[in-house]
Amino acid sequence: MADKKQADDARDRNGRDQPSAEEAALSARLRDLGKQLGRHQFDGPSDSEPGQRSTTDASAMARGFRLSTELVAGVLVGAGIGWLIDRWVGTTPLGMIVFLLLGFAAGVLNVMRVAGVVATNTLDPPDKRQ
């Protein structure tokens, strides 16, 4: 809807402005059409911008499958590292406790990234965050 409105606005402006603006409107409409075509190409909306690691192009079910394991994986990795450190250093309960908690934090971070609550890439400039 927003795209259509934009195109209409552009056309209105061109009516009043110089004729060269007509080409701009045409290219704007072309771009809109390209965007719409791109959106229809897959199930999910496709994003042709490279670098934006959007998870929206995975279908909703694919995202659901991801959500279910990301948290578990974080906790497992934390527990595994804690257990190994305990074995090597001999700080038996401490490493496990600390790394389990850190792993839980990492798992929550994973889940939030999949859900798109936090930016997938923390180094992205703020305007690119979703």
Add this chain to the structure above:
Amino acid sequence: MDPIHQFQIQNLLTFGHIGGYEIAFTNSALFMLIALAVIAALTIGATSSRALVPGRMQSVAEMSYEFVADTLRSSAGSEGMKFFPLVFSLFMFILVVNMIGLIPYTFTVTSHIIITVSLALVVFLTVVVYGLYKHGLHFLKLFVPSGIPIYILPLVTFIEVLSFLSRPVSHSVRLFANMLAGHITLKVFGGFVVMLGSLGFLGSLGAILPLGMTVALTALELLVAVLQAYVFAILTCIYINDAIHPGH
């Protein structure tokens, strides 16, 4: 009636022993070769005619190519296309192996975690090696978010590292667990049908319920088989994007 029996590895051909380990051609290896033959038949055989208007099989091959190419291009950019052979191989292998596993009396290769971990580690190591090769130590900035106060930066960085390390775990466990659980569920409901069916007329009447469940679950498993291959491929694309553009 053992639902786990279907996942048993059987030696079909023993080559010898290396360091106390038996080197054998197993049923898992056999079904991997079958999958390879199916993929080769699809991609080489079906496209050999090179028809301008594709036939049925050529259309399937072209669609799978375009699907993976578009997925990769949309999440990793055109620069990521140099990884297309990797992503396409992973996608086709997992898809075909999952599909073959759905046929009764076959073996599901991806229901063994050693297979999925190997595939996930290939992706993980590709990302790490290529990222370090392309960006050097700048790749490590992936773990250091910007705009974080200095006093909690070490903690956040550590959580980021753990989050990065958990990727191959979730990547492999997801595929393995879905295939394993789905096949066990199918087997259990199939077992119910047989057990109830042997109990006479009323039992046979009752067996209709698990039979319907099995039919529905088969459809669900078909969906899961395709979806898991897709999820594996798209996560590979997302991780490769990290190696190409680490925090820009």
